[in-house]
Amino acid sequence: MSDQKVGFIGLGAMGWPIAGHLAKRFETLVWNRTFAKAEAHAREFGSRAVPLEKIAEAEVIFTCVPVSQDVDDLARALLPHLHPGTLWIDHTSGEPEQAKQTALKLAEQGVRYLDAPLSGGVVGAENARSTVMVGGEAADFERARPFLETYCAKIVHVGPLGAGHAVKAVNNALLAVNLWALSEGMVALVKQGVNPGLALEAINASSGRSNVSENLFPSRVVTRSFPNTFALGLLAKDLGICTDVIEAAGTPAPVLRQVREFFAIAKREIGSSEVDHTAVAQLLERWSGVEIR
Numbered sequence: 575m576s577d578q579k580v581g582f583i584g585l586g587a588m589g590w591p592i593a594g595h596l597a598k599r600f601e602t603l604v605w606n607r608t609f610a611k612a613e614a615h616a617r618e619f620g621s622r623a624v625p626l627e628k629i630a631e632a633e634v635i636f637t638c639v640p641v642s643q644d645v646d647d648l649a650r651a652l653l654p655h656l657h658p659g660t661l662w663i664d665h666t667s668g669e670p671e672q673a674k675q676t677a678l679k680l681a682e683q684g685v686r687y688l689d690a691p692l693s694g695g696v697v698g699a700e701n702a703r704s705t706v707m708v709g710g711e712a713a714d715f716e717r718a719r720p721f722l723e724t725y726c727a728k729i730v731h732v733g734p735l736g737a738g739h740a741v742k743a744v745n746n747a748l749l750a751v752n753l754w755a756l757s758e759g760m761v762a763l764v765k766q767g768v769n770p771g772l773a774l775e776a777i778n779a780s781s782g783r784s785n786v787s788e789n790l791f792p793s794r795v796v797t798r799s800f801p802n803t804f805a806l807g808l809l810a811k812d813l814g815i816c817t818d819v820i821e822a823a824g825t826p827a828p829v830l831r832q833v834r835e836f837f838a839i840a841k842r843e844i845g846s847s848e849v850d851h852t853a854v855a856q857l858l859e860r861w862s863g864v865e866i867r
Contacts, residue, residue: 576600580721581632582621583648585611587803588665588692589638591700594619595725596636605629630655634721635662638692641811642668642739646676658684663718665706667691667746667808669815670736670822673709677735686714689735690722691742696803703727707745709738740819746812747830750851752786754836757855760791761862770796770866794852795866806854807847810837 582593585606596602602621606612612623677687688710698704705728715731722729732741763773777787813834820827840854
């Protein structure tokens, strides 16, 4: 085990397995808003549950929380305890501009910052197959690489600070486009009497295939399981961030803007932000009077 000490904040669906991978190679301090979860993590993985301020003892600090404001709040809380030279790696799917502001606060204490959102979902995190898109200085990225290699199969330095969050927002917007479009197409096919499994078999060997058609629809929609791994509300949040990226760039994006509206409607119609994002297929089913099965 390396003598470097890391701190991990946020033991949700993604953070739990990632901190577990880190604990196999590094002394790992963990903190979670529900502290009992940090204690459970310590029992399972050999990490060490500590009060929040003790996380500042680590040379490298990770955050994996729902939104950028949570990261900024944590930075403010830890600021008096942090040491110059600490590297902060944020795995939140967050806002580029907020990340820049948080980084400025941390820089007052000599703390370096990378925005490094993850893709690959819970399965990717559990199997150490995540993709990470990193924004920040090249030297900080190289320092982070050995830690990221513990649980990431693909590590890409996409640009300066904020670029990681921007790329993740566009990536998740593309997920939303594919999810909505395939739901529209599949309800039409089923209504015409087409077997959805056979339709997906053909699509997945053709030019219309996507992660949604290859993985999400066969395992969640056709099976009617809809496991709650990535909340609809979080995808809608990412679509809002994507819209901010588009507005900052001043580029045309009629499709991505429209999909954001679709998902806002879906949240209202479904009546919950906590359901899995694939629940939008159920909404299209309801509107169409068929089920994709």
